[in-house]
Amino acid sequence: MSKVKLGITLYSYTKEYVSGEYTFEDCVRRCAKLGIDGYEIVATQMIPSYPYISDAFIGLVNECTAKYGARPVSYGANTDRGMRYDRDLTDDELVTTTIRDIRSAHRLGCKIMRAQYLLSPENLMRIEPYAREYDVKVGIEIHNPETPSTPVVQAYIKAIEETGSPYIGLIPDFGCFANKPNVDSYNGALSRGANKEMLDYAVSLKYDDVPMEQAMELLKGKNADDEVMASFYSMYGFLQFSRNPDLEGLKRIMPYCVHFHGKFHYMKDDGSEMSIPYDQILPIIDEAGFDGYIVSEFEGHEAGNAPEMIKKHIAMERRILGIVREQ
Amino acid sequence: MGLVMKLRFTDIIQENTLKNYYVDGKVCGFQFDVRLGYYRGHYLSVIDELDITVDGETFDKQEITFCLNGKEFGIAELKHQFSEFWTILAPATVMVRRAGGLTPGEHEIDFKLMLHSPYMPLPGANVPHAYTPIDSCEKKTVILMD
Numbered sequence: 001m002s003k004v005k006l007g008i009t010l011y012s013y014t015k016e017y018v019s020g021e022y023t024f025e026d027c028v029r030r031c032a033k034l035g036i037d038g039y040e041i042v043a044t045q046m047i048p049s050y051p052y053i054s055d056a057f058i059g060l061v062n063e064c065t066a067k068y069g070a071r072p073v074s075y076g077a078n079t080d081r082g083m084r085y086d087r088d089l090t091d092d093e094l095v096t097t098t099i100r101d102i103r104s105a106h107r108l109g110c111k112i113m114r115a116q117y118l119l120s121p122e123n124l125m126r127i128e129p130y131a132r133e134y135d136v137k138v139g140i141e142i143h144n145p146e147t148p149s150t151p152v153v154q155a156y157i158k159a160i161e162e163t164g165s166p167y168i169g170l171i172p173d174f175g176c177f178a179n180k181p182n183v184d185s186y187n188g189a190l191s192r193g194a195n196k197e198m199l200d201y202a203v204s205l206k207y208d209d210v211p212m213e214q215a216m217e218l219l220k221g222k223n224a225d226d227e228v229m230a231s232f233y234s235m236y237g238f239l240q241f242s243r244n245p246d247l248e249g250l251k252r253i254m255p256y257c258v259h260f261h262g263k264f265h266y267m268k269d270d271g272s273e274m275s276i277p278y279d280q281i282l283p284i285i286d287e288a289g290f291d292g293y294i295v296s297e298f299e300g301h302e303a304g305n306a307p308e309m310i311k312k313h314i315a316m317e318r319r320i321l322g323i324v325r326e327q
Numbered sequence: 328m329g330l331v332m333k334l335r336f337t338d339i340i341q342e343n344t345l346k347n348y349y350v351d352g353k354v355c356g357f358q359f360d361v362r363l364g365y366y367r368g369h370y371l372s373v374i375d376e377l378d379i380t381v382d383g384e385t386f387d388k389q390e391i392t393f394c395l396n397g398k399e400f401g402i403a404e405l406k407h408q409f410s411e412f413w414t415i416l417a418p419a420t421v422m423v424r425r426a427g428g429l430t431p432g433e434h435e436i437d438f439k440l441m442l443h444s445p446y447m448p449l450p451g452a453n454v455p456h457a458y459t460p461i462d463s464c465e466k467k468t469v470i471l472m473d
Contacts, residue, residue: 017416020416082445
């Protein structure tokens with residue numbers, strides 16, 4: 001029996017929440033309806049008194065937990081290094097804001113906190129005593145274009161090992177294992193008038209691992225339009241994909257993983273995800289004996305239909321992991 | 328040509344909020360509500376540009392007041408608001424000083440609001456402190472409710 005627990009990040013309901021269709025409570029109720037007992041909350045998105053947790057919000061969260069049986073398990077912090085107009089936050093300031101987030105996570109009862117890579121390995125080491133004190137494991141999100149094997153991630157592993165603490169770790173986002181182009185981005189570019197032939201050429205350059213600078217020159221040489229170029233930048237950045245995703249790297253970093261973001265954009269009718277190989281990713285996590293949460297993170301907001309997509313995503317994960325839904 | 332984030336899950340200019348405001352019984356300007364066009368909230372200090380044009384008339388920044396969380400800020404003050412957080416659901420009210428306000432009926436508001444995402448360094452940027460811009464602009468025709 002798998003020890004993996006399935007959760008949902010309420011960020012998945014971004015469109016519904018921001019448009020006013022769902023309240024915070026609606027989001028929690030939706031999770032619970034799918035048999036999910038733990039959710040992640042992105043603090044800058046859904047905490048009305050951010051960066052602090054008000055008593056009123058704690059009251060709402062507790063009321064929802066009592067009513068629906070789903071509680072916050074992970075606090076999504078943003079490492080907003082660029083929040084000042086004149087300069088980046090200093091290390092001291094970044095550490096301070098991160099410690100405040102740890103306290104907030106603790107107040108909400110979250111045992112996991114997501115931080116972002118602008119919190120350097122050295123700063124991650126600095127917050128470890130606070131993470132331990134508040135019993136909140138802080139993980140750096142590994143998000144595209146990083147993968148488990150890139151130098152940035154290696155630097156964090158070195159810091160984690162040096163500390164020898166289970167309170168700092170990594171949170172891979174499955175987007176970094178994409179093996180096909182992002183469907184929303186691709187279709188969006190076409191709908192905004194991108195030349196399809198040129199867009200496919202950009203995709204092929206990425207598939208062939210042509211270095212970014214060289215690929216850019218090739219596209220510009222062919223007078224690629226702005227939409228193709230915008231799409232190209234994302235293909236080499238936040239929406240990177242590769243024919244050979246770094247699954248070996250995932251196996252190596254499993255001892256450091258405290259949580260996972262089950263990123264997805266579109267669930268196909270056959271029950272698989274459009275561009276992320278869940279059937280290869282989940283067994284690695286399961287076989288490593290991971291006993292934390294994988295939270296479903298739907299990011300196909302523009303295309304919409306979050307509730308249905310999330311339902312299919314959870315069903316896919318249960319099928320792959322052999323989890324039978326508890327009634 | 329660079330990356331600009333544009334996410335729209337709500338209107339920026341809020342319906343049924345355009346109205347004139349009065350000082351001692353005299354119309355001295357107009358106001359309307361705006362929301363942030365993104366997925367999360369932000370400190371006001373990430374606002375890089377805020378401009379208002381109504382029916383082709385652009386207003387001096389000095390005549391614009393940005394009201395949020397029970398406080399009022401001049402445009403020149405926004406960048407210093409490192410601890411004033413604008414949540415993704417909260418409408419802010421912008422007041423524009425204009426003698427006589429606006430006439431009843433339709434007006435075309437061109438609201439320019441550019442921010443930057445403080446956790447997303449601009450890909451490929453070679454200078455420090457360059458972050459990915461967020462476009463929260465909207466041009467919309469609304470009716471003065473007065």
